[in-house]
Amino acid sequence: MTQRAALLIGGLAHARKEWQACGEIAKLYEYPDGSREDFLSKCKNGDFKDVFALYRSNDSNKITGNFNEELLGALPSTLKYVCHNGAGYDNIDIPACTKRGISVSSTPVAVNDATADVALFLMLGALRRVTPSFLSAKKGDWRGEFRLGHDPKNKVLGILGMGGIGSAVARRAKAFGMEIQYHNRQQLAAKDEEGAKYVSFEELLKTSDVLSLNLSLNASTKHIIAKPQFDMMKDGIIIINTARGPLIDEAALVDALKSGKVWSAGLDVFEEEPKIHPGLLESDNVVLLPHIGTGTFETQRDMELLVLDNLKEAFKNGKLLTQVPEQKPQRANI
CATH class of the missing domain: 3.40.50.720 (NAD(P)-binding Rossmann-like Domain)
Known part of the structure; x- marks a missing residue:
């Protein structure tokens, strides 16, 4: 049986060791830099064909662009979880993810x-x-x-x-x-x-x-x-x-x-x-201020660790710790 894979889009500044430790439960792919066109091409060529869960962030949005229907359509059908680094996730089309059966997490509390x-x-x-x-x-x-x-x-x-x-x-x-x-x-x-x-x-x-x-x-x-x-x-x-x-x-x-x-x-x-x-x-x-609300060493590390905790929970138990409220039975308050 093919081992399920995790994909890291962009980089990690504070939890690199913890990401590498995820290799014990998943095959690890990385897409550290590039363009939306290149990323879409790699998806269509099957470079990430076994991906079950992925790590992306607001910072990595400049690499892939928004996670909209076009991009979601290029990602492999094996993808079931998007673990997002950021309290805000307006660059992810949540209804489109839900329609495709993809669960999405964000990083509340840590921020x-x-x-x-x-x-x-x-x-x-x-x-x-x-x-x-x-x-x-x-x-x-x-x-x-x-x-x-x-x-x-x-x-x-x-x-x-x-x-x-x-x-x-x-x-x-x-x-x-x-x-x-x-x-x-x-x-x-x-x-x-x-x-x-x-x-x-x-x-x-x-x-x-x-x-x-x-x-x-x-x-x-x-x-x-x-x-x-x-x-x-x-x-x-x-x-x-x-x-x-x-x-x-x-x-x-x-x-x-x-x-x-x-x-x-x-x-x-x-x-x-x-x-x-x-x-x-x-x-x-x-x-x-130039959007630095979460710009501390401690908070950035906590956010990265929470994303990885969500990713590990997806592999181990088939669920997310901090799933976005739009995908829960009752929506959270604004």
């Missing part, structure tokens, strides 16, 4: 703390409008055109998407004296709310002083924050996004910043990464 830390970093920076002062100090201009900021204490933090990351943001924000409210498709159990108030989407927009986006990107959440939503918000609201850029209509955000409807923003993600809207680059009341 929660690092992403929440960056959300708080951005929130505090946006509250204090640190960018002009930071740039002035770097230029040797001391305070430059210094302006007063705001304290987080007693501000209402609205969290859109109270999952693992959103909950971690809430716990951190409480330490700064903030009041927490949130909106999901469904209210959390009381023990999981940890004192946060559940409100409707409309009430969240109308009553939050700071709005943190912590939900996944899909067809229903793209541009969930656009001009109609900005119009509902308090004048002077602060927007934080560490989830996915296309959740926000960036052109509408730029207009809201110019009008003063949005007082400041802290962004780690952008609508057309790596491109950043010129209006955001020109604005001095935004704090910008």
